[in-house]
Amino acid sequence: MNLPGQMMYTPLLLSSVLQQAARHFDSVEIVSRRVEGDIHRYTYRDCHARAMQLANALTSRGIAAGDRIGTLAWNGYRHMELYYGVAGIGAVCHTINPRLFPEQITYIINHARDRLICFDASFAPLVEQIAPQCPHVEAWIMLCDEKDLPDAFPLPIESYETFISGHAQQISWPQFDEQQAAVLCYTSGTTGNPKGVLYSHRALTMMAYASVAPDAFCLSATDTVAPVVPMFHVNAWGLPFSAPLVGARLVLPGPRLDGESLWTLFEQEGVTVSAGVPTIWLGLVDYMRRVGKHSDRFGRAIVGGAACPPHLARSMRELGIKAVHAWGMTELSPLGTVCAPSNSYRDKSVEERACIDAKQGRAIAGVDLKVVGTDGAELPWDGNSAGNLMARGHWVLSHYYGTDQTALENGWFATGDVATIDAEGYMQITDRSKDVIKSGGEWISSIELENIAMSHPEVEMAACIAAEHPKWDERPLLIAVRRPGSALTASQLLAFYDGKVARWCIPDDVVFVAELRLTATGKLQKLALRQRFGKHFVEPHASKA
Numbered sequence: 001m002n003l004p005g006q007m008m009y010t011p012l013l014l015s016s017v018l019q020q021a022a023r024h025f026d027s028v029e030i031v032s033r034r035v036e037g038d039i040h041r042y043t044y045r046d047c048h049a050r051a052m053q054l055a056n057a058l059t060s061r062g063i064a065a066g067d068r069i070g071t072l073a074w075n076g077y078r079h080m081e082l083y084y085g086v087a088g089i090g091a092v093c094h095t096i097n098p099r100l101f102p103e104q105i106t107y108i109i110n111h112a113r114d115r116l117i118c119f120d121a122s123f124a125p126l127v128e129q130i131a132p133q134c135p136h137v138e139a140w141i142m143l144c145d146e147k148d149l150p151d152a153f154p155l156p157i158e159s160y161e162t163f164i165s166g167h168a169q170q171i172s173w174p175q176f177d178e179q180q181a182a183v184l185c186y187t188s189g190t191t192g193n194p195k196g197v198l199y200s201h202r203a204l205t206m207m208a209y210a211s212v213a214p215d216a217f218c219l220s221a222t223d224t225v226a227p228v229v230p231m232f233h234v235n236a237w238g239l240p241f242s243a244p245l246v247g248a249r250l251v252l253p254g255p256r257l258d259g260e261s262l263w264t265l266f267e268q269e270g271v272t273v274s275a276g277v278p279t280i281w282l283g284l285v286d287y288m289r290r291v292g293k294h295s296d297r298f299g300r301a302i303v304g305g306a307a308c309p310p311h312l313a314r315s316m317r318e319l320g321i322k323a324v325h326a327w328g329m330t331e332l333s334p335l336g337t338v339c340a341p342s343n344s345y346r347d348k349s350v351e352e353r354a355c356i357d358a359k360q361g362r363a364i365a366g367v368d369l370k371v372v373g374t375d376g377a378e379l380p381w382d383g384n385s386a387g388n389l390m391a392r393g394h395w396v397l398s399h400y401y402g403t404d405q406t407a408l409e410n411g412w413f414a415t416g417d418v419a420t421i422d423a424e425g426y427m428q429i430t431d432r433s434k435d436v437i438k439s440g441g442e443w444i445s446s447i448e449l450e451n452i453a454m455s456h457p458e459v460e461m462a463a464c465i466a467a468e469h470p471k472w473d474e475r476p477l478l479i480a481v482r483r484p485g486s487a488l489t490a491s492q493l494l495a496f497y498d499g500k501v502a503r504w505c506i507p508d509d510v511v512f513v514a515e516l517r518l519t520a521t522g523k524l525q526k527l528a529l530r531q532r533f534g535k536h537f538v539e540p541h542a543s544k545a
């Protein structure tokens, strides 16, 4: 006979996370650098009060459970209020990535059928451009005071402060099924249209609980956390939920994400932990080196979204910052793995530790991983067998928004990444499956070749792509950006690979370019590079830089 446990049950709702912070960490600050450039400060108590005020304003405007409210906003306190105020009443906070192409943004807003869009002043020109193509949007709300609305704007807009003003800063948060949607985020759609991923309250709350653990983000009330990773994509890696959960002070950096602006803010506010894509840390390291800074307080930077090159982790360590490698994706809310030491770490040599630190890490509690071969059979955890990475767990997507077709294969989500897993469970990404270089039937990891190139002191950035080859099908071609003042040649850079990888893995050639563009989510634009340089070995003249 079943015997039910006799513990209290309350659904895992995001409103309870902020409510807890407002009660138990009421005077802990949320500091925001605003679009206007100034610093705004208030507490978790204030944030909760204004999220309740927003919830009341939304309800009085007829917004109900399940309705989508779009945001086009930087990391800031009003965005935080939207996360909680919208989700708190059962509506869905749809975070939109403003770095996507305007046509993609229009597609996303229409596909989601957003009823309201709340946007930062810096996105006013974008709103002006897309609004005529978004007929379902009932109101465009600028995240500002009434006095800061532009004098002349081609469409009716409201100010956020007026929208919420006059409403009570008190609500009894509705209790509903924890499986209801809280946040919607679209993939960046490098091939085809972006796809919607609808996060439930349960998934985001559970991920927040798991992510604060010591071998995950290791967050506590003594931390000051600055998510540089944007709130407009994949929930800023869940930090707007995990920081209040433990009562960590939160610093939201707004739009200025260059090395100098971040360093100044981090120093001023005593930031201890931050999170961002590798290019953010490259910018910070460059600035710190240029002006001779060393970090005392800012001790940990979580690096994800793209592989953290070992040379970057080394440079950060020299400046007093530990790079903590993490992997995830939109479909995983996004946290999958974090690289933390295992029990045997302390017995390992410096070189062995560096090899471990370069990996993307072990699955955090609540996520399960495996790698499979082309026949779908699981590959051994030997650190060498590379296969398609599959994931399952409490915050892994099951269906894309708007479809009732499962996105799973036998209960697992195919991530599209190619990886190895070693005997201790450390996962290492070798490629996106579409970026793998298949040379004469063997697979070559583009990430490994890029990491080696970027460890050359005269290389600023590098991408390795598969270029068509008459004999081997594909061969690696390196596209590199030299550091200013460098006259590095292709043969010098190729010689740098000697002894670092098997001879047949060394790229066949190097093309130097002035810059390498990144996608809207901070990844190398490999598709564009393949289109431009993919015929380098068969039509060499077609691919001149």
Ligand code: AMP
Pocket (backbone or CB within 6 Å): 187, 188, 234, 303, 304, 305, 306, 307, 308, 325, 326, 327, 328, 329, 330, 331, 334, 360, 415, 416, 417, 429, 431, 432, 521
């Ligand atoms: P997104 O859905 O935009 O967050 O992108 C997810 C993809 O980014 C993953 O499937 C990986 O291909 C890549 N990615 C994320 N984190 C890492 C990492 N630490 N190392 C290598 N690739 C990563």
